[in-house]
Each structure stands twice: as C-alpha cells, then as structure tokens.
Amino acid sequence: MSVWYTLEGILGIKAGVAVERAVDRIVTRLNKASGPDLHAVYTVGRPIGRMHNNGYVRFSGGAFMSSDNVDELDGVIRELGVYVLAPGFVSYSYDNERGKIYVGPDEKTTEAWSKDSLQQIRALSTKLTSAHLDVLIAELTAREKRRKKVKK
Amino acid sequence: MSSWYSVTGKVTTVGNPEVLEIVEHLRGLTSAIEIYHEELDGGNLELSFSGGGYMSAGVIEEVDKAILALGPYTVEPAFLLYDYEGVDRGKIYVGAAEKRAAAISREALTDILALVGKLLPEDEDKLFKRLIFPSKMSTPT
Numbered sequence: 001m002s003v004w005y006t007l008e009g010i011l012g013i014k015a016g017v018a019v020e021r022a023v024d025r026i027v028t029r030l031n032k033a034s035g036p037d038l039h040a041v042y043t044v045g046r047p048i049g050r051m052h053n054n055g056y057v058r059f060s061g062g063a064f065m066s067s068d069n070v071d072e073l074d075g076v077i078r079e080l081g082v083y084v085l086a087p088g089f090v091s092y093s094y095d096n097e098r099g100k101i102y103v104g105p106d107e108k109t110t111e112a113w114s115k116d117s118l119q120q121i122r123a124l125s126t127k128l129t130s131a132h133l134d135v136l137i138a139e140l141t142a143r144e145k146r147r148k149k150v151k152k
Numbered sequence: 153m154s155s156w157y158s159v160t161g162k163v164t165t166v167g168n169p170e171v172l173e174i175v176e177h178l179r180g181l182t183s184a185i186e187i188y189h190e191e192l193d194g195g196n197l198e199l200s201f202s203g204g205g206y207m208s209a210g211v212i213e214e215v216d217k218a219i220l221a222l223g224p225y226t227v228e229p230a231f232l233l234y235d236y237e238g239v240d241r242g243k244i245y246v247g248a249a250e251k252r253a254a255a256i257s258r259e260a261l262t263d264i265l266a267l268v269g270k271l272l273p274e275d276e277d278k279l280f281k282r283l284i285f286p287s288k289m290s291t292p293t
C-alpha cells in the first residue's frame with residue numbers, strides 16, 4: 001500500500017571537499033529512492049580560494065511510496081547527521097500525519113529533539129483544561145516514579 | 153499577494169443540503185484544495201480535504217470561515233491540518249462551539265503525551281516544575 005509522503009526543510013552542511021563528496025553521494029541515493037517529485041538539492045558552499053563556505057541541503061516535494069521506501073529515505077536522511085553544521089530537522093508529512101526527522105550526531109540530536117519537544121509541549125499546554133492538566137501531571141509523576149524504580 | 157495554503161484531513165458531518173452548500177462554496181473559492189465527499193451508512197457524509205496552492209489572504213480567510221461553518225453539522229469534533237507557507241502549521245477545529253475547549257484540550261493532551269516520550273529526564277523535570285506552578289500558566293476553564 002502506498003502512502004503520501006512529503007519532506008520539507010533545510011540542513012546546513014559543513015564545508016570541506018570530503019564532506020561535499022559524502023553528502024553528494026547521500027543526496028544522490030536519496031533522490032534515486034524518492035523519485036522526481038520528492039527531492040533533495042545540495043548546494044555546495046561557494047569556494048573562496050582554497051577554503052569552502054558551508055553548504056546546505058534543501059528538501060521539498062511529495063510522492064506516493066511504500067512505507068518501506070519511507071523508512072529507507074528516513075535512514076538515508078539521518079546519514080547526513082555527521083555532516084550537518086548543527087542538529088536540525090526535516091519536516092515530514094506521512095499520510096497527513098506530521099513530524100520531524102532529527103538529523104545530527106546521535107547525542108546532540110537527542111538533546112535537540114528533547115528541547116524542541118519541550119518547546120512544543122509548552123505551547124500546547126496553554127490549551128489544556130485544568131482536568132487535562134491534571135492528567136498530564138499524573139503522567140509525569142508516574143514516569144518519574146518509574147525512573148526512580150529503575151535507578152534503584 | 154498570494155500565499156501557500158493547504159488543508160488536509162477528514163470530517164464527518166450529517167448529510168444535509170447545508171453541508172453540501174458549504175462544500176460547493178469551498179470548491180468555488182479554490183480548486184487547489186480538493187474536497188471529496190462520500191455518503192456513509194446512515195446518511196452521514198465524510199468530507200476529505202487534501203492539497204493546497206497559492207491563494208490570496210482574502211481567499212484563505214474565506215476558506216477558513218467556510219470550514220468553521222461545518223462545525224454545527226459535525227457528527228463529532230474533528231481537526232483539519234493546515235499549512236500556511238510551510239511556516240505556520242496547525243489544526244483547525246471543526247465542531248460545535250460548546251465542545252471546542254474540551255476537544256482542543258483533548259487533542260493537545262494527545263499531542264503532548266506523544267511528545268513527553270521524547271524528553272530527556274532533565275527536560276521532563278523542567279516541564280513538571282513548570283506545570284506545578286500554575287501562576288506561570290494560563291489554562292482555559
């Protein structure tokens with residue numbers, strides 16, 4: 001079964017000839033896997049003498065594809081993690097369900113993911129009624145208890 | 153000036169001429185957002201919204217108004233996803249006005265609980281501390 005999958009976003013890429021080659025290979029694989037309507041464009045940093053500026057990869061478009069194909073694409077995008085300037089994300093829509101693919105070195109990506117989630121939760125929590133706020137506090141309390149149990 | 157605007161998602165309404173009139177009005181406003189309607193068992197209608205395109209601020213406002221006008225006819229509150237210029241993304245509540253606060257809160261809670269799992273313990277603590285100081289938060293009643 002096919003799903004409608006879209007990608008959107010920009011990732012800053014470190015400068016360097018070796019980085020350029022590696023990113024170029026990843027982007028080529030990505031575009032082969034995604035088809036013509038969903039693509040990534042790698043803009044290499046403009047060379048200044050022997051130095052290079054940072055580049056970027058822009059993701060855009062959408063296509064119908066299998067869920068296996070989506071997993072493959074996500075995996076290829078994450079391979080950019082070691083080459084990005086800073087942890088970032090690419091927004092996706094998977095059959096209208098939206099989310100973000102976090103890209104960056106593993107540890108830093110987890111931190112970025114957490115910070116971004118916290119920011120989203122803060123914005124969303126203003127919409128909660130007091131009853132639902134209590135549900136959330138209860139959930140956080142339960143999670144804290146579970147964490148402490150695991151520590152013991 | 154035109155802006156990119158898209159609306160996606162499904163809403164189930166009672167099947168009556170007023171709903172079909174709103175759907176026709178929406179289709180007349182823009183062909184970029186496709187609206188399929190399917191009659192369900194029992195006479196209800198399932199409206200599926202998909203796609204988007206460049207449209208003026210006036211048209212976007214009219215589209216939103218027409219979608220909100222479906223509210224009183226919904227079988228149960230629903231949320232449509234909108235995307236404005238790829239920057240402002242969110243949900244449009246479609247349902248009865250009196251159920252609005254509760255439905256938005258329930259939807260927000262669902263989204264929050266999904267996000268809580270992505271928090272590092274220290275960020276979870278920060279959130280907890282923030283929540284137990286109600287003076288720092290505004291909560292709808």
